[in-house]
Amino acid sequence: MSETNESVEKQKEVMEKYDPESGVRELTGKIAKIVFILLLSFSVFQLLTSTVYQVQAQILRSVHVGFGLVLIFLLYPATKKNRSKGKIAWYDIGLAILGGGVGLYWPLFYEDIVLRAGDMTQLDFYVGALAIVLVLEATRRAVGIPITVIAALFLAYAYWGRQMPSFLVHRGVDLDNLVQSMFFTTEGILGTPIAVSSTFIFLFLLFGAFLVKTGVGQYFNDLAVALAGKRTGGPAKVAIFSSALQGTISGSSVANVVTSGSFTIPMMKKLGYRREFAGGVEAAASTGGQLMPPIMGAAAFLMIEFIGIDYWSIAKAALIPAILYFTGIWIMTHFEAKRTGLSGLPDEDIPDKKEVLKKLYLLLPIVAIVVFLASGVSVMRSALYGILTVILVGLLREEKFRKIYVATFAAGFVGFGIYGFLQGGFSILDSIIAGTLVTIIVSYLFDGNLKDTIDALVSGARTALGVVAATAAAGIIVGVVTKTGLGLKLANSLVTLADGQILITLFFTMIAAIILGMGSPTTANYVITSTIAAPAVILLGVQDLAAHLFVFYFGIIADITPPVALAAFAASGVASSEPIRTGLNAAKLAIAAFIIPYMFVLSPELLMIDTxxxxxxxxxxxxxxxxxxxxxxxxxxxxxxxxxxxxxxxxxxxxxxxxxxxxxxxxxxxxxxxxxxxxxxxxxxxxxxxxxxxxxxxx
Structure with missing residues (x-):
């Protein structure tokens, strides 16, 4: 086996061990083709409902969940030992069919459900109860046990409310009412988290999948080596730089660790870095990628709905704290490299800077997304335009057809510009989009280059499965909190325990957010912490955005905080180091992350608020x-x-x-x-x- 194949196998092994979303079956034959078609259909459905075909919110969310359930039960086995088997168990096929039935229930009976206005039939009850069970099982398989257990405990809390301790007691929610609120309202499974997943998040995951197809991930590494490789502690700084860039498109700390870490960790070890330190640098940097705009692990799009402010305000507020986070890691790494006498990379390992900089156009899609969002274009349209930009940039990489594609783009741009002018208005943005669409169509007719596009659509849908499960389960949590008023109860308890002192309340909230964030993916992590922990901070007069970013930060930092530090453990798998020591090194390097949230709560100017x-x-x-x-x-x-x-x-x-x-x-x-x-x-x-x-x- 070649070294490259060994590296790929190592990545796969680590991802399957520490990232439940990666533990899929290795399917072959007809069933693999069926799953491929279902994944492609999922992406096509999402694109159609985002552009030309508008559907009712409950129908969109229900079908979104249905696609997720069907594909999760077909791709994710009940236990790890069945992953390598190409066959699907009969009961998984049965669960997939039931999941499809649950997803189609709202589209088939939409008018009847709406007209009944909350009065459930016996069939409604069985379908709603089945939806809850299937979502919990799909979440266990695709996301992991922690969030599944939390969602189940919340359901138990809702039902047995009368038996709770005095500070948590409520009148209880009977079974019919619980099922009705969980599946037949927009405050449960089909609530805000799945609404965001079925719109913003899915499109940005597609954007990331298309970026991967253009080779931008490898370019991040090349650019990082060219700019930082020769400096003191060069390999560690490459890890920081490339992980920060990778994090702009990645939705997972663990995936970020394994993707960039498989390149940076061996480089650090080769130059004499301790295994635990090499793994710690990568884990700290990769986790910080979730805090870096524009995507922020998709949590930014959830904040839009939860806080009720525009996306640009969130991204702008998160920018300075993210820069401070990476500056802190850079400083710590620099001092450690000086202390241990570690130099930069040798000349032969540094790519030609001129050649690397010639490919800066590969970053155009990320720049385009930021420009679209900053100019007031809606989040969904920005994502769609971003995808078109990625495809166009991918075409421009093909040197043999570059002149043809540039000429085609110019013709499309000018043609639409003239048409717009004759119609009484010229739009640069519309002309650019027209030129891009014409170029893409010509490329498919001229070159037949459909494979990469189809692969990206399938890859994006596969990546979305864990998010679908996580946001559906998070919807259960939010629904229970809304139904029982648990968020306010916990907030009052935290404030009372802290005697109303802001710093003590922040400390208790930090501990709660870290515990709740352990083992949860970014989107679910934010939903849980913002629902349970953020109200305590808001209760003391802290601005909503600062409070939500506070719990978001510490929920993310749980990925490198022992004893359950998934990103650090994944890095230890790549570095062959001791997991807890790797986690301690990562937490030490990311010390800024434990301080910055206190800074922007006490001094909101850091979030560029009223300053x-x-x-x-x-x-x-x-x-x-x-x-x-x-x-x-x-x-x-x-x-x-x-x-x-x-x-x-x-x-x-x-x-x-x-x-x-x-x-x-x-x-x-x-x-x-x-x-x-x-x-x-x-x-x-x-x-x-x-x-x-x-x-x-x-x-």
């Missing part, structure tokens, strides 16, 4: 300076070794710089200046005795 450039610049300056001091204190190296009695004030000074306030900034900057001066004025002799530098030779 100006001067305020934001000062906060950024003090925050980065503070993280530099904390990094030096934790790693134990700056310009020279930092002794223990210097490390403590370094960390304390860094914290005071990060905490917003004039006096805290003055104290922090004073400590920072003193420590910086000592780094240059005092060196250590061989016995570790301080020696004051007095001459240039000593320096």
């Amino acid at each position: 100006n450039v001067g305020e934001v610049s000062w906060i950024l300056f003090t925050a980065i300076t503070g993280m530099m001091a904390i990094g030096a204190g934790l790693v134990g190296y700056w310009f020279r070794k930092v002794e223990w009695y210097e490390r403590i004030p370094a960390v304390l000074g860094g914290l005071t710089l990060i905490y917003p306030g004039l006096w805290s900034d003055i104290i922090g900057l004073s400590i920072f200046a003193i420590l910086l001066a000592l780094q240059f004025l005092v060196k250590k002799d061989g016995l570790g005795v301080p020696v004051v530098k007095t001459t240039r030779q000593d320096a």
